[in-house]
Amino acid sequence: MAADVAAAASGHEFRERMLFTHRGLSGPAILQISSYWEPGTSVRIDLLPRVDILAEQIARRGERTETKTIVAAHLPKRLTDLWFKRNVQSRPVATASDRELERLAGALHNWEILPRGIEGYEKAEVTAGGVDTDDLSAKTLEVRAVRGLHFIGEVVDVTGHLGGFNFQWAWASGHAAGKAL
Ligand SMILES: Cc1cc2nc3c(=O)[nH]c(=O)nc-3n(C[C@H](O)[C@H](O)[C@H](O)COP(=O)(O)OP(=O)(O)OC[C@H]3O[C@@H](n4cnc5c(N)ncnc54)[C@H](O)[C@@H]3O)c2cc1C
Known part of the structure; x- marks a missing residue:
């Protein structure tokens, strides 16, 4: 992804880039938060930390634009396509209810994932432990x-x-x- 995300866990948050790999999530934001993540807990990802997507959708209600088109201006196309396929149906913003727009914005700003694990020392940049x-x-x-x-x-x-x-x-x-x- 070109833009930063905000990744949060255990009271810490990092605003950096995120990378989707063939095995999961990586990139600076994920590497940083992994130092604080506790197994069994979730990581919250704000995919659009610099954008108030709810306010933008509401402001553009007078246009003949799809909700997905508005989101696509901020996220890579393939991610936007997949995200809508899995989460919400795109529709003309003019006819979307407040509740629908709030749900869409909430899902984009609060994507909660439960990591299955990390890649271990093989891929780690730092051991996070050692001599006291x-x-x-x-x-x-x-x-x-x-x-x-x-x-x-x-x-x-x-x-x-x-x-x-x-x-x-x-x-x-x-x-x-x-x-x-
Ligand atoms: C993929 C990767 C990317 C990283 N990127 C960054 C980064 O961008 N920025 C950053 O700040 N840090 C980064 N790090 C972390 C950084 O590389 C380490 O914190 C740093 O190199 C530690 O230095 P060190 O001298 O303590 O240990 P090391 O660099 O691990 O050096 C220890 C040396 O001891 C040698 N050795 C081990 N056992 C023996 C033995 N029995 N006899 C003789 N020699 C032995 C090893 O071969 C090695 O050369 C990265 C780490 C990895 C793995």
Whole structure:
């Protein structure tokens, strides 16, 4: 998809791009929210976080436009076609009731999915776990209980958001540990 979505779970939300793959959902928004998602819980996706689709449909009631045509201006065509096929029937916006438009908007802004699982370490960008930071010196990354033993980078329980923060942590912690030796 070209535009951002908002993906929310466990009190966190990320507005980034989303990708439909042959195996499920991916892309930055999904990778980010996966760090907070708990198995068995749902992820809420707003497919149009920058658009008030209900207000737009109501404002265009005077036109001979289909509800689907209005949505298609904001989403890729194949997604729009499939989404309407699965969720609601397109109809002239002039004859759609408030309730129908509200249902359509609600479904687009609150698409709730229950993920079956994640792809695991094979595809993960970060392990989200590792050596407890409480056991390490914040300055030198040395294990408090074992002199001369340092842990840095990915093996430590530090998880960065997408955008180079995990690289930054690996380099910065390595630098700090190296300076202390
Ligand atoms: C597909 C993918 C994409 C990513 N994209 C990003 C990104 O865009 N931005 C970002 O910030 N982070 C990204 N990450 C995360 C980032 O790559 C890691 O957080 C970072 O590389 C961790 O650095 P590290 O030095 O701690 O560990 P690593 O880079 O994993 O280095 C550990 C090294 O130790 C070697 N090793 C393992 N066991 C032994 C052994 N017994 N003896 C000798 N050597 C051994 C391994 O071969 C490896 O070279 C990505 C990760 C993946 C998998």
